[in-house]
Amino acid sequence: MTETYHNYVDGEWIAAETGETFETHNPADPSDVVGEFQQSGAEDAERAVEAADAASEEWAATPGPERGAILRETSQNLAERKEELTETLVREEGKARPEAAGEVQRAIDIFAYYATKASDLGGEVKSSSSQDTTLYTVNEPIGVAGLITPWNYPIAIPAWKIAPALATGTTIVFKPASIAPSVARQLVECLDDAGLPDGVLNYVTGPGSSVGETFTTHEAVDAVSFTGSSAVGNMVGDQAQETGKRIQLEMGGKNPVLVMPSADVDEAVDIAASGAFGVTGQACTATSRAIVHEDVYEEFVAGVVDAAESIDIGAGLDGADMGPQVAESERDSTLEYVGIGVDEGATLETGSDEASEGDGYFVEPAVFSDVDPDMRIAQEEIFGPVLAVIPVSSYEEAVDVANGVEYGLSASIVTQDLSEAHDFVDDSESGVVKVNEKTTGLELHVPFGGMKNSSSETYREQGDAGLDFYTLSKTVYLNY
CATH class of the missing domain: 3.40.309.10 (Aldehyde Dehydrogenase; Chain A, domain 2)
Known part of the structure; x- marks a missing residue:
């Protein structure tokens, strides 16, 4: 019997208001149904945004080391479930097993990396031109980020968007690709099991025309990060910029x-x-x-x-x-x-x-x-x-x-x-x-991004650069 999976909103696994679902299939054997997921609508996406917005202030005030501890435990949870995650990825996306195992390990490593980074977040102290003045900067979370991810790396790409966002104190609404949402759901389970507070991360499945568009246009969403085709990415960017959002688009290549x-x-x-x-x-x-x-x-x-x-x-x-x-x-x-x-x-x-x-x-x-x-x-x-x-x-x-x-x-x-x-x-x-290396394969601790129509050319992903997208810099002049 096919299992039905729910959205994760405000710390609860819930069905979509639409009452509709869709199935995913094994591309090596299309008769094999992997799971049934929520065919969510705009109302479901709005509920997720409201939850993320409500949780934003408290999560931003959570000390970095405490946020890092949750990311570290998430990494451990992923490691404990590596075989299960690998099999899910192979069955739903179709990768060869070694490729899938490598991708799952990448997600494990990303959460471990940003767990450490969460403790180091801060600004810089500069010399002031005035006496009795301390001049420094403070990095603050941007607020609520809308994340839209593709099917081809269905756990690694969500990981390298989610982990730095959480490390900085940013809350999240997250739409995985409808072709392969299963391993992303398991990633959310690992975060939930690590003690992530309610509303900090919200996972909603469904079409881009309703869920994705809500995330890119809702006034409470402050930033949108998208990975996918150039055609869709440019549309997402246009929608997000109409409401003044920060954008990060990584798209096609040749x-x-x-x-x-x-x-x-x-x-x-x-x-x-x-x-x-x-x-x-x-x-x-x-x-x-x-x-x-x-x-x-x-x-x-x-x-x-x-x-x-x-x-x-x-x-x-x-x-x-x-x-x-x-x-x-x-x-x-x-x-x-x-x-x-x-x-x-x-x-x-x-x-x-x-x-x-x-x-x-x-x-x-x-x-x-x-x-x-x-x-x-x-x-x-x-x-x-x-x-x-x-x-x-x-x-x-x-x-x-x-x-x-x-x-x-x-x-x-x-x-x-x-x-x-x-x-x-x-x-x-x-x-x-x-x-003298292949074009594929990326180190997680250095920036990644494209030029021309491969990218919005705004903010890079991964490494220290991956944190920049989710933060705002405030300059402080303290005259004592």
């Missing part, structure tokens, strides 16, 4: 890896294949373009085709290397792009534009060669395991191609030329730049 003549080609293949086909290509930082110097082009193409064809595709719970796409619509979109690449005249070296036989939203990793930089498969975010390999004749041409898209999230270069590596750090129009 991430390149540049392979230069000095590169170890085997290493370059491993870097590109891992970045392109890991997590089924469903990452905003996934490698979507390999921009390869003509001197090593043929060798690289042959290597990356072999790498793609060696991947074991199947259900994550069965130990496969690459799981399904999260939903039928995502699979169909990827297959459509494979067809577009063929129609545009690129060479499909491996992969298919046909759906796999049997159950599950599986696709084959696709590699295109002879890709022109202006083709749609080289310009548009696909969000599936599709790699476009583009030939270039110089470093300068490679950089022009890399920067010649509307996105600027993550970029990498594979080279043994130190000058080339340093030049690329300066030349890349991306928020994350890597040398």
Whole structure:
């Protein structure tokens, strides 16, 4: 029998006022119903905002070390439930088990990290130009934050938004993606079990058109943090700014890896294949373009085709290397792009534009060669395991191609030329730049964010920068 799960509002698990629910399914076996969740409406979202607003003053006044203790216990609760959380993530989102386990560990580590940071929060003391005056700053929580998170990292991304918000004393209304809300619900359970006060965090499932829009427009919400597609993110940003809210938007990517003549080609293949086909290509930082110097082009193409064809595709719970796409619509979109690449005249070296036989939203990793930089498969975010390999004749041409898209999230270069590596750090129009590493994978203690249409370019996430979004700075002149 399918279990029905509720919203978490003001410290209670409650049904939506709408009386409606929706189901989530296992993308490896769509007949497997994971759970039934609340199809909430604007009234439910408003109730959550009111709870967060009512709890805001007391939570802001809670000492940082006390808030940190709750985050630390949450981290411990997550660690104790790691196997359960991992299985939930695999079953509902479709990741391979090692990828899901790594994501859960990331959430554990994030809460431990910000637990420590909560004790260190404060301002700065500066020298005053006047005698008998103390000049210093105080950081205060912004108030209520609306968090809207995607399905592709359904526990890690909520963790890196929720943990710094709570550390600063900010209260939260939180809408997870409807495709994969289960592991986010379990995260909320871990916070509740850690003793989080009522109303400080409120979890509401349902559509963006009612729940999300309420969170982005309600006058009691002071800041909105969104991760998802550029189309939706720009709409969320416009709505939030109309009511004067602070915004933080992290959106799409069309991430390149540049392979230069000095590169170890085997290493370059491993870097590109891992970045392109890991997590089924469903990452905003996934490698979507390999921009390869003509001197090593043929060798690289042959290597990356072999790498793609060696991947074991199947259900994550069965130990496969690459799981399904999260939903039928995502699979169909990827297959459509494979067809577009063929129609545009690129060479499909491996992969298919046909759906796999049997159950599950599986696709084959696709590699295109002879890709022109202006083709749609080289310009548009696909969000599936599709790699476009583009030939270039110089470093300068490679950089022009890399920067010649509307996105600027993550970029990498594979080279043994130190000058080339340093030049690329300066030349890349991306928020994350890597040398001899895949475009995916992020350290939790340094800032993360994009440029151009990948980001609002306002506030970064993670590390110390992740705290800035949720705080306001007050300058104090104390003349004694």
